[in-house]
Amino acid sequence: STTPLAELIASIAVDIPDFPEPGVVFRDLTPVFADASAFRQVAEALAGSVLEDPRGAALRTGPDDPGFDVVVGVEARGFLLAAAVAVVAGTGVVPVRKAGKLPRSTVSADYTLEYGTATLELHTDSITPGQRVLVVDDVLATGGTLEAAIGLVERVGGVVTSVSVVIELPALGGRQRVAPHTVHALWTT
Ligand code: PRP
Ligand code: ADE
Numbered sequence: 001s002t003t004p005l006a007e008l009i010a011s012i013a014v015d016i017p018d019f020p021e022p023g024v025v026f027r028d029l030t031p032v033f034a035d036a037s038a039f040r041q042v043a044e045a046l047a048g049s050v051l052e053d054p055r056g057a058a059l060r061t062g063p064d065d066p067g068f069d070v071v072v073g074v075e076a077r078g079f080l081l082a083a084a085v086a087v088v089a090g091t092g093v094v095p096v097r098k099a100g101k102l103p104r105s106t107v108s109a110d111y112t113l114e115y116g117t118a119t120l121e122l123h124t125d126s127i128t129p130g131q132r133v134l135v136v137d138d139v140l141a142t143g144g145t146l147e148a149a150i151g152l153v154e155r156v157g158g159v160v161t162s163v164s165v166v167i168e169l170p171a172l173g174g175r176q177r178v179a180p181h182t183v184h185a186l187w188t189t
Contacts, residue, residue, distance in 0.1 A: 001099075005041055006187040009166060012038055021115050025165050029138050044184060046136055048113040049164045049184035053099055056161040059132055066160055067133040068161050070094050070127060074103070074120065076151050078137040081166070085136055094126045094146035096149045107155045111148035114172060122152040129157025137186070140165040140183055143174030150181060 012032045019026040050067035052058035060067045066089035073082020075097045082159060086093040091180035099108060102168050106121040127133060134151050137146055150160050168175065169186035175183050 005045055008038055008041070009187045010114065010189075024115050027041075027139055027164060027169070029163050035126065038175070039084065044090045045087040046081060046164045046166070046184075047085045047134075050134055050162040050179065050182065051185075053182060056132075056134075059159075059161055066091060067132065067138075068134055069131040070158075072096055072122075072127075072133050072135045072153055072158075074135075074137045074145055077139075078127045081138060085134065086154065089134075094122070095154055096120050096122050096152060107152050109148040109151055111144045112142070120145070120148045120152060122156060123154055127153060127156050127158040128139040131158055132161045133158040135163045136165065138166050138173040140168040140178070140185060141172045143172070143177030146174065146178050146183070149189045150178065 004188060009032055011037055014028040015032060016026040020130060047066055056067040063112055064159050068091060069095045070091050071082045071086040073079045073095060082093045102123050105124045107124055108119055108121045110119050114156055135149055140146060146163060153160055163178060163181050164184040166186050168188040170188055
């Protein structure tokens with residue numbers, strides 16, 4: 001099934017073959033971020049996706065509650081989305097960063113992604129235990145990045161109520177990797 005927003009994203013995003021290495025088709029979303037209307041629609045749809053999630057909906061306290069207390073975004077493209085979603089929803093935003101960037105006490109996780117390996121970190125005190133967290137990123141590929149980010153949030157006591165991305169590349173199996181968390185994708189290629 002497709003949606004008008006999926007069609008819009010598909011029409012604006014650009015596929016780059018063999019970037020950053022041979023065999024990878026890179027989905028470049030920067031033109032979507034640069035388009036004022038598309039970017040706003042994406043931010044609103046990611047914020048609203050929580051309400052379609054049974055867990056997110058169940059933990060909602062009322063009609064004005066977006067269903068989460070904080071948005072977590074994964075460096076670097078996830079930052080652009082998380083900040084916009086937080087402003088739309090009226091919440092704060094918390095960064096999950098690549099190793100060595102956060103100045104205070106962190107939890108950390110090594111992970112693999114479609115074209116490499118890295119380490120992600122989260123400030124230990126950035127989420128209050130029990131806080132409801134929406135985790136967002138631009139692309140779900142192998143799911144290694146989101147799996148690591150979700151694990152960090154849970155290690156500091158956050159309750160991941162929803163995981164939302166702009167593009168899902170289903171051939172890479174990321175959805176299965178992130179299970180039992182359900183991923184909401186605005187566009188599944
Ligand atoms: C990209 C993308 C996701 C991740 C998805 O980030 O923004 O975070 O890869 O891949 P996976 O599902 O296989 O884990 P990248 O590490 O390239 O960093 P960037 O945002 O700094 O460009
Ligand atoms: N992150 C991991 N795989 C990707 C891809 N194919 N396009 C854009 N970002 C990605």
